[in-house]
Amino acid sequence: MDYINIFATRWKDLGSAMLEHIIISGAALLLGIIIAVPLGIYLVKTRYTWLRSVAFTITNIFQTIPSLALLAILIPLIGIGKFPAIVALFLYSLLPILRNTYSGFKSIDPSVIEAARGMGYDGRQRLFRIELPLAIPYLMSGIRLTTIYVISWATLATLIGAGGLGELIYGGLSVYDKPLIFASSITTMLLAIVIDLLLASLERLLTRQTTSREQSASS
Amino acid sequence: MIKFENVYKQYDNGHTVLKNLNLHCKEGEITVFIGPSGCGKTTTMKLINRLIEPTKGKVLVNDVDISTISPVKLRRSIGYVIQHVGLFPHMTIADNVAVVPRLLEWEEDRIQKQVKNLLDMVNLKADTYADRYPSELSGGQQQRIGVIRAFAAEQSIILMDEPFSALDPISREQLQDELIRLQKDIKKTIIFVTHDMDEAIRIADKIVLMRSGKILQEGTPEEILRRPANDFVKNFIGKKRLAQFEAIPESEEVMTRKPVTILPSRGLAESIKIMERKQVDSLMVVDTKDRLQGYITIYDVLQQFKDETKRVGDIMHTFEHVIAPDTLLNQTIELMDEHKLPYVPVVKDDQTLVGLVTRGTIVGHLSDIYSGNEGL
Numbered sequence: 001m002d003y004i005n006i007f008a009t010r011w012k013d014l015g016s017a018m019l020e021h022i023i024i025s026g027a028a029l030l031l032g033i034i035i036a037v038p039l040g041i042y043l044v045k046t047r048y049t050w051l052r053s054v055a056f057t058i059t060n061i062f063q064t065i066p067s068l069a070l071l072a073i074l075i076p077l078i079g080i081g082k083f084p085a086i087v088a089l090f091l092y093s094l095l096p097i098l099r100n101t102y103s104g105f106k107s108i109d110p111s112v113i114e115a116a117r118g119m120g121y122d123g124r125q126r127l128f129r130i131e132l133p134l135a136i137p138y139l140m141s142g143i144r145l146t147t148i149y150v151i152s153w154a155t156l157a158t159l160i161g162a163g164g165l166g167e168l169i170y171g172g173l174s175v176y177d178k179p180l181i182f183a184s185s186i187t188t189m190l191l192a193i194v195i196d197l198l199l200a201s202l203e204r205l206l207t208r209q210t211t212s213r214e215q216s217a218s219s
Numbered sequence: 220m221i222k223f224e225n226v227y228k229q230y231d232n233g234h235t236v237l238k239n240l241n242l243h244c245k246e247g248e249i250t251v252f253i254g255p256s257g258c259g260k261t262t263t264m265k266l267i268n269r270l271i272e273p274t275k276g277k278v279l280v281n282d283v284d285i286s287t288i289s290p291v292k293l294r295r296s297i298g299y300v301i302q303h304v305g306l307f308p309h310m311t312i313a314d315n316v317a318v319v320p321r322l323l324e325w326e327e328d329r330i331q332k333q334v335k336n337l338l339d340m341v342n343l344k345a346d347t348y349a350d351r352y353p354s355e356l357s358g359g360q361q362q363r364i365g366v367i368r369a370f371a372a373e374q375s376i377i378l379m380d381e382p383f384s385a386l387d388p389i390s391r392e393q394l395q396d397e398l399i400r401l402q403k404d405i406k407k408t409i410i411f412v413t414h415d416m417d418e419a420i421r422i423a424d425k426i427v428l429m430r431s432g433k434i435l436q437e438g439t440p441e442e443i444l445r446r447p448a449n450d451f452v453k454n455f456i457g458k459k460r461l462a463q464f465e466a467i468p469e470s471e472e473v474m475t476r477k478p479v480t481i482l483p484s485r486g487l488a489e490s491i492k493i494m495e496r497k498q499v500d501s502l503m504v505v506d507t508k509d510r511l512q513g514y515i516t517i518y519d520v521l522q523q524f525k526d527e528t529k530r531v532g533d534i535m536h537t538f539e540h541v542i543a544p545d546t547l548l549n550q551t552i553e554l555m556d557e558h559k560l561p562y563v564p565v566v567k568d569d570q571t572l573v574g575l576v577t578r579g580t581i582v583g584h585l586s587d588i589y590s591g592n593e594g595l
């Protein structure tokens with residue numbers, strides 16, 4: 001019964017922790033999308049191939065740093081609190097979004113691009129009316145994957161004083177309050193699942209179309 | 220009308236793909252660029268919609284230098300069909316066809332009407348196909364859409380880059396036939412790139428044969444088949460195709476050039492004299508300018524001989540069948556066989572009599588060929 005009651009007694013704490021959690025992960029994701037998507041598009045189109053390997057190497061390195069170590073290393077650099085946590089999660093989000101954006105645009109049949117050029121789309125029209133819609137399935141799967149990661153890693157952010165659901169989990173662990181550990185973990189999981197479902201329906205909305213979905217399913 | 224003036228194209232790596240190209244593609248004609256891969260045919264075509272820019276020289280469309288027109292504007296005024304179809308997979312068939320009209324901001328009513336007309340033109344029912352996606356269509360159907368998409372904004376020039384080469388032979392022939400049929404109505408200026416000589420011969424008004432960035436020969440399919448400029452052209456056309464053409468002589472080569480003639484105003488007695496002297500049983504009746512009027516036979520003359528007032532013109536028969544100097548021998552033989560003709564006169568467009576093909580001259584011609592060949 002304790003496991004159920006805990007939600008009733010601590011709903012206020014759980015709610016505010018969840019809100020914090022959403023703010024931290026949301027901000028990191030948003031930053032990641034704003035930086036990685038245009039960068040990915042640029043990397044596909046650029047003539048300088050060395051830029052591509054540099055960008056992928058750097059983001060790869062971020063990805064390989066253990067999350068706890070990354071959080072720790074940020075403390076001397078930008079201190080503690082929400083901001084360093086957002087920076088760390090943002091760095092993690094870069095690679096999967098960048099990779100998927102890149103492969104999404106790479107996957108477009110070159111003859112489609114040639115047809116678009118030959119029929120008189122200018123650069124911007126081609127990007128927004130042809131390339132982006134065709135790359136959306138890849139882009140969205142990158143964003144969904146990253147979202148799940150970021151939400152789960154954000155629980156660690158409490159270690160540098162960022163708050164969020166992680167704070168309740170660690171609080172529960174330190175006093176061995178099993179119902180609290182249970183409730184905060186469940187809330188984190190539910191948060192990840194619900195957001196993923198929301199993103200899935202957003203993806204369906206953006207790609208009401210057969211071919212491109214088949215392509216993304218096979219990739 | 221498209222004109223190339225002294226066009227050179229060199230890539231950054233120093234490779235020259237076009238060397239001093241001069242060419243004129245006439246309005247309302249299908250001009251086919253053909254040649255082995257790397258000959259510059261696709262490059263030449265892409266110069267027209269500025270997908271490729273010349274290093275030197277000018278390309279004129281309707282007497283306007285296209286380097287003065289913005290590429291985007293130019294491309295919207297030129298239809299483009301590519302080899303791999305390139306339909307936009309995220310758009311319905313109707314939206315794919317409507318791409319250029321939408322870019323040109325046509326009114327929606329007009330666009331819908333145009334899409335329906337075009338689908339009708341290639342026998343795809345708008346009700347069934349308009350809302351489908353490209354992946355739901357067969358290869359042949361997809362390329363039909365690719366073709367009508369290029370016509371959608373009523374462009375007068377259409378570029379087609381090996382449009383049918385990825386299709387199976389049956390669909391390919393169907394689409395070639397459809398293109399020929401469409402072209403009869405719409406009379407577009409079409410530039411068609413291919414490496415398939417059969418296709419070129421089938422659809423071209425003019426063939427431009429290229430190799431290593433130069434034009435080797437240009438002309439109608441007939442001209443190229445009859446008079447290949449050099450050995451490369453001969454090889455490219457292929458021995459089999461040439462043999463078909465070379466083996467069949469034109470009637471001009473088979474006919475006798477001195478048919479026995481008479482004026483319509485002459486008397487019957489005179490005509491008998493002429494027949495006797497020339498050892499023939501009929502005479503060609505021509506006017507003073509050598510224009511063919513008809514013929515008389517010895518049988519007619521003898522029947523009417525007693526009537527002194529009769530002239531050749533009164534008893535002559537007119538010809539139901541005549542042939543031109545460039546009629547092929549096989550057609551001539553077919554005609555003679557079908558109508559049981561002993562001979563058939565050869566006349567120019569203005570009815571001037573130039574010769575006569577008889578069973579005798581045909582046999583004479585054939586014996587020339589076969590006895591000649593025995594010596595080889």
